[in-house]
Amino acid sequence: MSASKRLHVVGAGLAGLAAAVAAARAGIRVCLYESAGHAGGRCRSFHDEKLGRLIDNGSHLLLGANKIALSYARATGGIEAMVPAPPRFDFFDLADQSRWTVSPTRLPAGLGEILLALGLPWTGSEASVADRLGQSRGYARFWRPLCEAILNTTPEESSARMFSWTMRRALLGGAPALSPWTFPLGLSAALVAPALATLGSFGAEIHFRCRLTGVAADRLEFEDRSVGLGPDDRVILALPPWAVPSVLPGFDLVLPTRTIVNAHFRLDQPIALPNGAPFLGLVGGYGHWLFPRGDVLSVTVSAAEGLVDRPADEIAALLWSEAARAIGLSAQTVPPARVIKERRATLAHDPATIQRRPGPETAIPGVFLAGDWIQSPWPCTIEAAISSGLYASQRALEQKTLSFGQ
Ligand SMILES: Cc1cc2nc3c(=O)[nH]c(=O)nc-3n(C[C@H](O)[C@H](O)[C@H](O)COP(=O)(O)OP(=O)(O)OC[C@H]3O[C@@H](n4cnc5c(N)ncnc54)[C@H](O)[C@@H]3O)c2cc1C
8 A cells, every 4th residue: 555545444433543543653644534523432521511520421441451552542642641550459348338459469369269260271162250250259349340340241141251361461460460540631631632633743634523324345425425445545444333234235243232321420529539549349239430530420330231221310319329338428419410321332242242243354355344342352442442443454554563662
């Protein structure tokens, strides 16, 4: 592909941004198209009128083990808006009010169950995390919350193999791999705005409010325009799984998804967790994680199928009563709240769905797929999205060595 030819990236979520940044840094002309009026997709910040604050669609966390995502953040400068924390995870049990801390030297699990979690002995491809670890001592307080946080799927459904793979990356990588990275200025300041600025500095074209409606070997059809493709042009569709069947002829894969619910509460004053922890894990209730940011406290519920259909004010009241107990505030008056229901936050990570994740090639030569749902050892996460974008660019440009650096 010569330097005068173009890479067209459709979708400005993290997969599309990563594909575009990797190509632009290699001197390729990039055109990025996004149907929304903003970039970031399922991982973004916005100003919420009701709370009068910048909030994220949902609190996100990276781990040191997410090496490609961190290299992307370094390449764009977004890492400056991220903060690494010591590898320490505080928990609170809503049922009995107990508190405990998990760290590389203080795992609430015996050696036998740690080996099981790491995938030893051999794990059958159909086994679930509950099959594997359900009888273990650390199940309710460690493996279950970890599984729901990482796979956004109940342990009864989740693939034990995929869980073990992520555990090997996190637990065997030592303290740096387990270190959480947080986003005190919001997701967009770290993962979205610096990528757009990087693309701008390389002269990439960025088109918002530009919805793709069809793809052919010689053109891209958008709602309001048609873009012709030259013989050397390449295309990356960095779309969510449910958007592809309507634009890519012959692609009819439908994959099940799972929900994440976030409730953001605006408090009267800034809130800090004990020991200055950046987040707190909850067990024994609906809420899974608390994230403080200034005077906003956010509660995350993964695999939230049992909660999502309730009205937002009921969810807010329920989650506030749990959060208030965990941080020692009155549960009586629910502060101003914004509930965000991401009904298609990630794929379901059960063995059958994982098997069906497609590769990046499509039936149209020169057209590739990217996104967190494309085949990967990682579950649908920031790491999966960013690495799929990088790999799609490598394939499209036939440059295997393309990378974000260290
Ligand atoms: C609430 C929540 C919490 C999460 N927490 C974590 C976490 O803690 N850690 C972690 O690693 N991951 C987490 N994730 C997962 C992570 O956010 C996703 O894996 C990642 O953002 C997916 O990026 P993507 O680019 O693959 O897809 P998307 O973000 O879905 O991007 C696709 C883009 O394509 C655009 N688009 C769609 N149709 C069209 C069209 N026809 N034409 C043009 N553009 C189109 C969309 O508007 C969107 O911008 C979380 C997700 C959610 C929702």
